[in-house]
Amino acid sequence: MHSSVLDSLAWAHPIVQEWFIEKFATPTEPQEQGWPHILAERTTLISAPTGSGKTLAAFLICIDRLVREALSGNLTDRTHILYVSPLKALGNDIQKNLEGPLSEITALAGEKGLLMPEIRAAVRTGDTLMQDRQRMLKRPPHILVTTPESLYILLTAQKSRGILTDVNTIIVDEIHAVADDKRGAHLALSLERLDALTVQRAVRIGLSATQKPIETVAHFLTGNGRPDPVVVNIGHKRAMDLAVEVPGVPFVEVDRALPKPARDPVGAQLQPVLLADLIGAAQEAEIVRVESRRPEVDI
Numbered sequence: 001m002h003s004s005v006l007d008s009l010a011w012a013h014p015i016v017q018e019w020f021i022e023k024f025a026t027p028t029e030p031q032e033q034g035w036p037h038i039l040a041e042r043t044t045l046i047s048a049p050t051g052s053g054k055t056l057a058a059f060l061i062c063i064d065r066l067v068r069e070a071l072s073g074n075l076t077d078r079t080h081i082l083y084v085s086p087l088k089a090l091g092n093d094i095q096k097n098l099e100g101p102l103s104e105i106t107a108l109a110g111e112k113g114l115l116m117p118e119i120r121a122a123v124r125t126g127d128t129l130m131q132d133r134q135r136m137l138k139r140p141p142h143i144l145v146t147t148p149e150s151l152y153i154l155l156t157a158q159k160s161r162g163i164l165t166d167v168n169t170i171i172v173d174e175i176h177a178v179a180d181d182k183r184g185a186h187l188a189l190s191l192e193r194l195d196a197l198t199v200q201r202a203v204r205i206g207l208s209a210t211q212k213p214i215e216t217v218a219h220f221l222t223g224n225g226r227p228d229p230v231v232v233n234i235g236h237k238r239a240m241d242l243a244v245e246v247p248g249v250p251f252v253e254v255d256r257a258l259p260k261p262a263r264d265p266v267g268a269q270l271q272p273v274l275l276a277d278l279i280g281a282a283q284e285a286e287i288v289r290v291e292s293r294r295p296e297v298d299i
Contacts, residue, residue: 008032011039013071015112016064019105028053030234035061037230038205045175045206045218048234055094058171058205059083063119065168066142067105070116078166081143082194082202084151085173086183088125094173095123095145119143125150137163148178148187155193164194167202172221175206179220192223204229 008027009017020027027035030048034057037044048054062081069075083094098121109116122141124133126149136144140163146154154160170191178184195201206221218229 008035011035012060012064013067015071015105015109015114016060016067019101019108020060023101023104024053028057030054030232031057031060033232033234034058037232038203041203043204043206043218043222043226043229044232045208045211045214045221045229046232046234047208047211047214048232050209052234054207054234055097055173058207059098062143062169062171063101063105066119067109067116070119071109071114075117075119075142077139079140079142079144079163080166080168082151082164082167082170083143083145083173084148084170084187085145086148086177087174088127088147095121098143098145121145124154148183148190151190151194152186155190155197161197165198167194167198168200169205170194170202171205171207173207175217175221176208176211179211179217184220188220188223195223 005021005026006017008031009020012020028048030046030052031054034044034046034054038058038061046054046057059081066075066080085094102119102121106116106118120141121143122132122136123145124136125147128136128150137159144163154164172187178187191204204221206217208217211217214231214233218231222229
């Protein structure tokens with residue numbers, strides 16, 4: 001394994017290191033740049049394109065700490081990580097996406113002969129069933145996924161307040177979606193209320209693909225009277241593999257010269273190329289530009 005990869009993950013437990021390397025091979029740029037600041041417990045805003053690994057950049061250090069506590073026998077039924085998303089659907093996806101890594105790390109620990117208690121994640125939104133809410137109060141999840149509105153309710157109700165006192169990290173995803181409106185003002189108040197409730201101030205991590213002006217969003221995440229936040233700005237340009245396929249016969253000449261039933265040479269030339277591209281790479285997009293609908297429909 002390349003030494004730079006091991007250096008980037010030197011802070012992680014060997015089980016977490018092995019899982020990450022087997023799963024992803026190397027860290028992404030948001031991860032490499034974000035981890036040192038998160039480890040230093042600084043307010044960190046990560047701006048990077050969708051699919052760049054910024055969510056795992058925020059979560060992996062939290063998971064590592066929970067793994068260490070679980071393996072040492074010190075993991076208690078308390079909520080340590082709070083993930084807040086303005087989008088309920090995104091929150092549900094995050095919860096599901098957390099279950100995979102957590103179960104894989106637990107299985108890897110078992111293969112090494114290490115007994116590791118379950119690390120649990122749960123969702124609390126306005127759609128959460130009452131029985132699930134009661135279960136959450138009796139046995140709090142270690143990672144709680146919620147929305148700004150539900151966080152306000154959790155901070156207001158006496159029983160639910162009690163499960164938040166040990167929160168040490170709060171991750172605010174899609175922060176740009178709330179930073180400039182009343183939901184953002186509401187969330188800012190909730191973050192301050194959480195600080196007043198917790199044993200020690202929770203580390204704040206903000207995530208988004210689009211943030212302008214980014215310095216203003218960073219200070220929104222930090223709050224007033226605190227050290228300046230760290231901004232990890234990867235940018236929004238993604239690597240592109242762009243190819244232009246042009247048939248040997250000009251579009252206009254073919255369309256004008258041939259009788260209507262025979263106007264297929266363009267489509268006939270493009271079909272094999274486009275079909276091969278679409279079948280070979282499901283993630284790619286194809287844009288077909290034709291002078292009439294006939295070749296396009298055939299393709």
